[in-house]
Amino acid sequence: MAIDLNFNEEQQLICNTAKEFFAKRCPPELARKYENSTEDFPRELWKEIADLGWLGMTFPVEYDGLGCSFLDTYGIYVEAGRSLAPVPLLEAIGIGAALVARMGSADQKQALLPAIAAGDKLVTLAIMEPDGSYGANGVTLTAVKQGDGFVLDGTKLLVACAGTADRLIVAARTGGAGEDGVTLFLVDPKAAGVSIERTKNIGGYPLYAVTLAKVAVSAADVLGAVGKAWPATEAVMMQAAVLQSAMVVGAGERVLEIAVGYAKERVQFGQPIGRHQAVQYLCTDVAIALRNTSLLTLHAAWKIDSGQPFLREAALAKASASKASAKMTFAAHEVHAGIGFMIDYDLQLYTMRGKHWEYNLGDARHHYEIAVAQAAA
Amino acid sequence: MVDFCPDDTPELKAWRLEVREFLHEAWPSKRIFDYDYDEDPAGWEEYKAFWRAVGKKGWVALTWPKEYYGQARSTVEKWILDEEFIAYGAPTYPVIGLAVAAAVLRHGTHEQRLRHLKGIAEATTLWGEGYTEPSAGSDLASLTTRAHRDGDHWVLNGQKTLGTAAHQCDWMFVLARSDPNSVKHNGISAFLVPLDTPGIQMLPLENIGDGQQNQTFFENARIPADCLVGDEGQAWNQIWFGIGGEQLDNAFAAQDTHLMRMVRMLADTISYCKETKRGGAPLTEDPVIRVQLGELMVGVEALRLAALDGYSKAATSGKGGRGALESNLNAAFYKEFWPHYAQVAMEIVGPLAQIQGGKWAQLNGRFEKYFRTSFGNHAGGTSQLKRMVAATRGLGLPR
Numbered sequence: 001m002a003i004d005l006n007f008n009e010e011q012q013l014i015c016n017t018a019k020e021f022f023a024k025r026c027p028p029e030l031a032r033k034y035e036n037s038t039e040d041f042p043r044e045l046w047k048e049i050a051d052l053g054w055l056g057m058t059f060p061v062e063y064d065g066l067g068c069s070f071l072d073t074y075g076i077y078v079e080a081g082r083s084l085a086p087v088p089l090l091e092a093i094g095i096g097a098a099l100v101a102r103m104g105s106a107d108q109k110q111a112l113l114p115a116i117a118a119g120d121k122l123v124t125l126a127i128m129e130p131d132g133s134y135g136a137n138g139v140t141l142t143a144v145k146q147g148d149g150f151v152l153d154g155t156k157l158l159v160a161c162a163g164t165a166d167r168l169i170v171a172a173r174t175g176g177a178g179e180d181g182v183t184l185f186l187v188d189p190k191a192a193g194v195s196i197e198r199t200k201n202i203g204g205y206p207l208y209a210v211t212l213a214k215v216a217v218s219a220a221d222v223l224g225a226v227g228k229a230w231p232a233t234e235a236v237m238m239q240a241a242v243l244q245s246a247m248v249v250g251a252g253e254r255v256l257e258i259a260v261g262y263a264k265e266r267v268q269f270g271q272p273i274g275r276h277q278a279v280q281y282l283c284t285d286v287a288i289a290l291r292n293t294s295l296l297t298l299h300a301a302w303k304i305d306s307g308q309p310f311l312r313e314a315a316l317a318k319a320s321a322s323k324a325s326a327k328m329t330f331a332a333h334e335v336h337a338g339i340g341f342m343i344d345y346d347l348q349l350y351t352m353r354g355k356h357w358e359y360n361l362g363d364a365r366h367h368y369e370i371a372v373a374q375a376a377a
Numbered sequence: 378m379v380d381f382c383p384d385d386t387p388e389l390k391a392w393r394l395e396v397r398e399f400l401h402e403a404w405p406s407k408r409i410f411d412y413d414y415d416e417d418p419a420g421w422e423e424y425k426a427f428w429r430a431v432g433k434k435g436w437v438a439l440t441w442p443k444e445y446y447g448q449a450r451s452t453v454e455k456w457i458l459d460e461e462f463i464a465y466g467a468p469t470y471p472v473i474g475l476a477v478a479a480a481v482l483r484h485g486t487h488e489q490r491l492r493h494l495k496g497i498a499e500a501t502t503l504w505g506e507g508y509t510e511p512s513a514g515s516d517l518a519s520l521t522t523r524a525h526r527d528g529d530h531w532v533l534n535g536q537k538t539l540g541t542a543a544h545q546c547d548w549m550f551v552l553a554r555s556d557p558n559s560v561k562h563n564g565i566s567a568f569l570v571p572l573d574t575p576g577i578q579m580l581p582l583e584n585i586g587d588g589q590q591n592q593t594f595f596e597n598a599r600i601p602a603d604c605l606v607g608d609e610g611q612a613w614n615q616i617w618f619g620i621g622g623e624q625l626d627n628a629f630a631a632q633d634t635h636l637m638r639m640v641r642m643l644a645d646t647i648s649y650c651k652e653t654k655r656g657g658a659p660l661t662e663d664p665v666i667r668v669q670l671g672e673l674m675v676g677v678e679a680l681r682l683a684a685l686d687g688y689s690k691a692a693t694s695g696k697g698g699r700g701a702l703e704s705n706l707n708a709a710f711y712k713e714f715w716p717h718y719a720q721v722a723m724e725i726v727g728p729l730a731q732i733q734g735g736k737w738a739q740l741n742g743r744f745e746k747y748f749r750t751s752f753g754n755h756a757g758g759t760s761q762l763k764r765m766v767a768a769t770r771g772l773g774l775p776r
């Protein structure tokens with residue numbers, strides 16, 4: 001299969017529409033407004049996105065989806081990144097709904113996917129624990145069999161939108177070690193024994209600490225096979241990591257635009273600072289990091305889209321995106337010096353969110369390890 | 378390098394203990410408070426009281442001449458004092474006051490010294506710095522704030538920006554163009570400006586490190602003629618290039634604020650890694666983290682030695698410490714290393730480093746705050762400019 005990193009006509013159209021939509025509906029002020037706010041995200045905007053058909057795009061047609069491919073949605077994530085849209089596209093669609101679509105029973109899919117596509121329901125993943133590890137080993141929250149169901153105990157951190165989610169997909173350990181023995185449960189965050197607390201964070205995202213104390217979950221709410229959830233969970237998370245990388249690309253394009261714009265405008269020593277090679281190096285540092293990440297991410301997306309093995313490519317893409325996020329931030333701040341340090345200047349919005357993206361779904365180190373494991377296999 | 382082996386006499390050992398004991402009494406809360414990155418009013422009160430207590434001891438002015446509220450103590454003793462402050466985690470002195478003290482000691486009149494050094498030594502007067510203007514940052518010499526003489530007053534007109542904590546300050550050290558026909562470095566004078574002068578207004582600029590810079594507007598602000606410090610029109614050579622900027626490693630040795638904070642941060646990063654387990658083992662046993670920590674240790678130690686070198690050179694010369702090459706190399710390195718340090722530390726801590734407060738914040742959220750503040754590394758000039766000065770003035774490359 002020939003590598004084709006270009007979008008087809010329809011995909012290009014989606015990119016353009018998404019760019020226009022987010023530019024119009026998600027100015028930087030909206031991102032500012034929802035920073036560490038009491039509301040998880042703007043519900044009407046979410047509805048609008050649902051009406052555009054973007055939420056259920058990749059869902060099967062029988063669950064009110066459009067049956068679109070991975071690459072078809074790629075541009076939407078790029079634009080959500082560029083505009084810092086304060087909506088949980090990645091968390092609720094790229095991860096939550098994708099897990100349900102991939103692992104759910106017909107009943108579970110029927111109960112959730114059409115409502116998610118319509119923007120009425122929300123499902124997000126609860127996986128990270130207080131020890132801060134990525135990967136299967138990090139899953140230690142216990143799920144003990146009791147009668148027909150299970151009892152869950154433990155703490156999850158950095159859980160997106162727990163305040164509005166209808167169900168959390170809680171990754172728990174039903175036994176075994178490592179990849180063996182991981183089970184996913186659909187848990188109502190309002191169920192007895194579940195307590196949630198929004199944690200203020202650098203990106204200002206609706207991220208919660210979720211504590212489960214003897215929470216009873218019925219067998220019907222197990223998502224996928226008991227003890228065997230890891231491979232599918234990892235596959236979905238790696239796909240989502242590619243979407244996260246696409247968001248970094250979109251944001252990076254905007255950061256580059258801001259930095260280059262400023263370098264052309266700002267005059268010191270009688271000339272635009274962009275004429276100094278020191279500043280040209282900084283701007284091209286942003287551009288190089290962006291270029292590499294963009295190539296690696298598109299390649300990974302194309303692998304996924306064409307049904308080929310993609311773990312290696314996705315790992316390289318996210319590793320690059322995580323590193324790029326930090327590099328672009330540093331170089332863009334250097335270009336701006338004093339003004340970039342001010343809250344009122346929009347660059348910092350990217351700095352803070354970029355930090356979350358760097359970690360989200362695995363940092364560079366985690367993905368280097370995956371890539372090397374693939375290469376050494 | 379002078380042999381700085383501070384504890385080699387019983388007197389110095391006793392001095393170290395004296396400082397240590399004082400700190401336990403004067404800053405019992407051990408609260409982390411960085412005046413330029415904290416707007417909490419209660420914290421400010423506690424902080425000011427702490428430094429007034431240090432001032433009462435005479436330790437702000439430890440190395441200054443006795444006739445100007447100083448104790449004329451040795452640079453070695455000053456170094457020991459600073460080391461103890463770092464080790465204890467005490468907050469640093471508002472650095473601008475120390476730069477002003479250095480300028481006034483060198484270029485001020487006897488009256489000016491008597492008048493201004495007291496408040497700095499006792500930490501009762503806080504100083505802001507009014508150098509930067511909206512269109513004069515790196516190119517400071519293009520500043521356009523005007524000072525014109527009117528009888529026994531100077532009248533200031535113009536705008537300063539990015540003045541750190543100026544809203545907390547009583548006075549501002551202002552650079553203005555006193556010769557309207559001058560260009561560039563000539564014709565700039567330095568003024569000691571009381572901020573309650575009519576015609577001065579401030580607007581806040583909140584920064585991403587929880588602190589505040591300010592825009593300061595001067596509209597026919599009349600200040601007495603004796604507010605001019607140094608020779609009229611000579612501020613560039615006397616004040617800015619000679620002492621100001623970041624060249625604080627001179628005989629009146631200011632605290633090296635950034636270094637002190639970074640040394641403290643390294644100590645805290647290492648204890649965090651010792652105490653925190655991931656996958657069942659302390660982070661200090663993780664081979665990747667060991668490499669990361671090692672790199673941070675090298676950078677911080679180099680900076681610590683650079684400061685020590687400055688102190689020891691000052692001790693021998695009795696004047697400024699490091700030369701243009703050395704101090705600009707250190708500054709450029711520091712300015713790039715700070716964000717790097719913060720980045721690597723956040724990589725070590727991992728995803729929970731994002732959390733800013735509450736039970737799940739790591740080290741009370743200090744890693745992420747350090748990361749945010751690290752983009753304030755341009756205070757006192759950018760690394761690009763420091764490199765440029767090091768390359769031309771230091772290495773002799775063509776300009």
Ligand SMILES: Cc1cc2nc3c(=O)[nH]c(=O)nc-3n(C[C@H](O)[C@H](O)[C@H](O)COP(=O)(O)OP(=O)(O)OC[C@H]3O[C@@H](n4cnc5c(N)ncnc54)[C@H](O)[C@@H]3O)c2cc1C
Binds near residue numbers: 538
């Ligand atoms: C936290 C903080 C606190 C501060 N506190 C004070 C204060 O109390 N009082 C005060 O007066 N000022 C203060 N400043 C201002 C500080 O001195 C300036 O930010 C600094 O001098 C750089 O100026 P600038 O921000 O205008 O950047 P610019 O000068 O506009 O620089 C923008 C970019 O251009 C580059 N550049 C400019 N000229 C050249 C050149 N010739 N060659 C190569 N590259 C070049 C710079 O390196 C930078 O990358 C503070 C700044 C910060 C960030």
